[in-house]
Amino acid sequence: MSATASRPTADPAILRARRAENIVVGEEIVRHRLATRAIHWTVALFFFLALFSGLPIWTPVFGWMAHFFGGLNVCRWLHPWAGILFFVSMGVMFVHWLGEMRLEPKEREWLRPRKMIEYMRYQGEDPDVGKYNGGQKLFFFAAALGALGLLLSGLVMWFPLEFPRILRELAILIHDVAFILFVVAVVFHIYLGTAAEPGTFHSMIRGTVSRPWARLHHPRWYREVVGEERRHP
């Protein structure tokens, strides 16, 4: 058998997902092109690097984690640089996604906790959900704000002699509250992006989703992508 014959045929949807998104390829829909996925996973990498190198500095309870990095002194050096890289990659992600994440007036209802609970219970399905729902957009802005808070408070702690005592104490409080809220949000985010909605994780790996996934979770986006009119009951 020749080498060409034994090579598996590349999936056309994956090939198109290198550069394009929001298009139909056969039975699949491209949701995240390669650049989007690369940016997202860079942010996730630096987030966890900053988190795991920061936890042993925060409390001796997590002191054992320092061994993975070569000791506490390495963590003290590595953590601020990982934080800077996290902030820079978040900035790139912010600019990259901002156009698609603008909140529509109707999506302000996601600011109410009741809406979030309904969503977690799979209630209140909305046929007008576009590419991202209000909760995803709020997470996007909250993550950007959290990253800014972590950067500014982190800089004060990195160069303590440059700042007055009151600011140093405030910085510790802001840094701790921001990172704890961030961890809680990311745990929810990972749950929603994996176990809660099968097929979503796929979109951040291969770039594609199935038609039924798109129709179920993001019906307006599905109609826009396939060029279908909304059916009124």
Ligand code: HEM
């Ligand atoms: C292992 C960790 C992570 C997993 C498994 C994961 C998974 C995903 C998936 C599957 C999506 C696509 C959702 C969709 O297409 O509807 C997504 C989007 C997104 N991710 Fe992550 N992610 C992780 C870590 C992170 C981290 C650390 C951040 C930020 C600090 C982050 C920020 C975002 C944002 C802003 C979006 C777009 C809005 C949204 O879908 O919620 N992700 N993620």
